[in-house]
Amino acid sequence: MNDAFDIRGESHIEVHKFRAGAIIIATLLALVIQSSFPIHFAKAAVLDLPLLVTIYFGLSRRNPSTGLLLGMVIGLLQDSLSGPTVPLGLYGIAKTIIGYLASSIGARLDTEHPAARFALTFAFFITHQGLIVITRRILLAQPEPWFNMHLIVAALVNALVAVFLFLLLDRLRKN
């Protein structure tokens, strides 16, 4: 049976703890890199590092309450730094839900395998963009296309980056 998608009882899944300050530092770094990197490497704008951090800590900590609260905080910080054309709550709502989903799935599946991480990040990226489009269209009455090819490419790139980024973040875990 594939370990990556081994469905188990919640009590058998290991909940990972992190070193003190690891989540705060990783979040801050993700926001700073997201903001600074594309100035010098324009194509890096396709990455959504705050989302990847939300997904990683959701999958690892496996606690839906802390997952959704971390997603909310990261999302609201991203809203705050995106300028007044992005209302507070746009990324907040999307990342809250992603944080909840990631930690709920993390509590039911073993998500340590790179293939599982790739597939989950791809799905979460599409879901995240879908939530933003729903919020824009329904709550803000702003026209936004449901789908374009750029979305698929961005999801693939983010999923690929996530595989390596998550390995890096694994080093922040307490042994």
Place this chain on the structure above:
Amino acid sequence: MVAIPSRHKSLVLLAGVVVLQILMLAVQIKRDSQGRLIRVWTVGAVSPFERAGSNGFGWVRDTWRHYFALQNTTRENEQIRRENDALKLQLSQLQGKAAEADRLAALLNFRRSHAQVPMIPARVIGVSMGTASRTIQLDRGERDGIRKDMGVITPDGVVGKVVETYPNEAQVLLLTDKDSGVGAMLADSRIQSPVGGQGEPLLVMKYVPNDDTVNLGERVITNGMDRIFPRDLPVGTVAEIKSGNPFKQIRIKPAANLERLEEVLVLQSMRPLETKTEESPADAKPPAPNAATPPPAVRR
């Protein structure tokens, strides 16, 4: 009181947090407020790290471009390479500084040649988080005299306008953002029409009737009617023309390189700038006596 089963607690929390944020969205729309206090705190807390990050990535990029990318060309002689590497590293740093000095010199020259128009040079320290907006963050703010709705340019052309100011930073909405727009006209035919963004690298010129003649490569300049930018600043060039109903679909390539902005100028005045024209000296004509007056009529 009804007890919530523990397995549903997180679901209730999720619903509560999402509803709270939806209410927050509704309040912002209803009151047209932008949650300024939260933004001021967040920007104040994160911008020092953004400055450090921006400088750090700039150094890494310069080192990579001028040092590592050249290593393959010096394989033949390991000894010479070792001796050269140290010099190359120094050279790369100097080249980075020289490139920066060139850009700053261009800004300074531009500023000097328009000394009568007050403008503030600023460095880009951040870009928008995600694809929902196209903004940049500057390292100058209210304390430097930057105010909301001031125009932002480079010597190449229009960049955008200031949409939010903080004590030491300012956020600029780029021309390519969906909510962005600038009063513009075609330089040759003098047809006036707003130019706006679509969230893509190219801009769109709206409301040009199908029977008006527009040529590929024609320059688009500001018309000064938006009360943000003075007249005759370069906006871009016509890159694509298609017939539409009822207006032409015209796409504009921005004059300023909006994908790679590092230094910009914030205009503190609407006073017109004297811009270079692309006419050859032979074709150049003396300025008309009424050159400062607005164009005779809007053709649409």
